[in-house]
Amino acid sequence: MATIEEQIKAIQAEIDKTQKNKATEHHVGRLKAKIAKLKIAREKTLAHAKASGGGKGFEVKKSGDATVALVGFPSVGKSTLINQVTDAKSETAGYAFTTLTCIPGVMEHRGAKIQILDLPGLIKGASEGKGRGREILNVVRSSDMVLYIVDPFQDAHFRVLHKELELAGMRLNQGKPPVFITRTERGGIDVRSTVEQTRLSNPEISDIIREFGYTSAVVTLRVDVSAEQIVDILAGNRIYSKAVIALNKIDIATEEEIVRAEKVLPDGWPLMRISAFKGTGLEELKDFIYDNLGFMRVYLKPQGQEADLVEPLIVKDTSTVSEVCYSLHRDFVRKFRFARVKGPSAKFDWQRVGLEHQLKDGDLLTIITKKS
Ligand SMILES: Nc1nc2c(ncn2[C@@H]2O[C@H](COP(=O)(O)OP(=O)(O)OP(=O)(O)O)[C@@H](O)[C@H]2O)c(=O)[nH]1
Ligand SMILES: [Mg+2]
Known part of the structure; x- marks a missing residue:
């Protein structure tokens, strides 16, 4: 057999x-x-x-409002980047496989805490387990967004990488x-x-x-x-998540090399040029990550109290009341009676809504729970 x-x-x-x-x-x-x-x-x-x-998987504790996985071949500059945009300290070096495990870092931007995960470089055959590929891909699958790091001097490699993610069941930038x-x-x-x-x-x-x-x-x-x-x-186990691309090392590439590298990348995918080493384009990259994560702000107004207009809750822009309740505490769902909404998603001020109500950026929300 x-x-x-x-x-x-x-x-x-x-x-x-x-x-x-x-x-x-x-x-x-x-x-x-x-x-x-x-x-x-x-x-x-x-x-x-x-x-x-x-074999043991990588232990990563998820934190923050969203998780972004850095995906790239070895030595493209993933660790250099995470050190620049987060509080992480990940070893960097000029040889392949410097990073051997998953290193998390937090990037705070526009009120959101975004967890970025540095990972070992992916190689061909990763989906079959090469180079701890399975562990890496499991982390990638459970993230909210993939940030591909591409090196302009290894342009053919993007397709190889992307294929590995497809083989691991990821369907990027396409709806279910x-x-x-x-x-x-x-x-x-x-x-x-x-x-x-x-x-x-x-x-x-x-x-x-x-x-x-x-x-x-x-x-x-x-x-x-x-x-x-x-x-x-x-x-049934496909993951439909978002992916964006950062073309790194532009400080040592000519315009011609950059353009050639960009030609082999998929059309229409969000793309940015950066130099992690020199720090070029990194502020723009933070905005780019935030925007592509599709966040929205929801201001909570506890019953009988003032709304907190200073620290909004950062949630996915597809969130319903139910998802907001979950992100606050499981009990909010268990004890949920109804909610009231004022703002862009409400037909009128303090409209009474249920768990399935779709919220919009800038909404004010009050959740009414059962006493016990
Ligand atoms: N010139 C230049 N060099 C860079 C840039 N980013 C990273 N490097 C260099 O590229 C080499 C590899 O960088 P790392 O950050 O360790 O790469 P990595 O993708 O984390 O590599 P692995 O952990 O092995 O997968 C180092 O020598 C870095 O200094 C960049 O923007 N420009
Ligand atoms: Mg590294």
């Missing part, structure tokens, strides 16, 4: 030798679904091995596709789409889903899906 690893390799080899086009997308989709399923099984075995005394799969008791696989499906036919979509062990399910689609997107939904 072939090991999980061998099975994955064999299927991957078949994918690699298949020419990719519309006619083969369905076939490739099924193969990818098989791989995704095997990988989930493999993760489970690994998690088990870890629990019984295998609106595909909903609900298992049902009987009736086979029922595909319902609100848009015309041009890439895959309904039977092809059903086939991929069946590959994951479903016999009956209702599938609702709101986009023209690719096989890859369906597999992502089936796998």
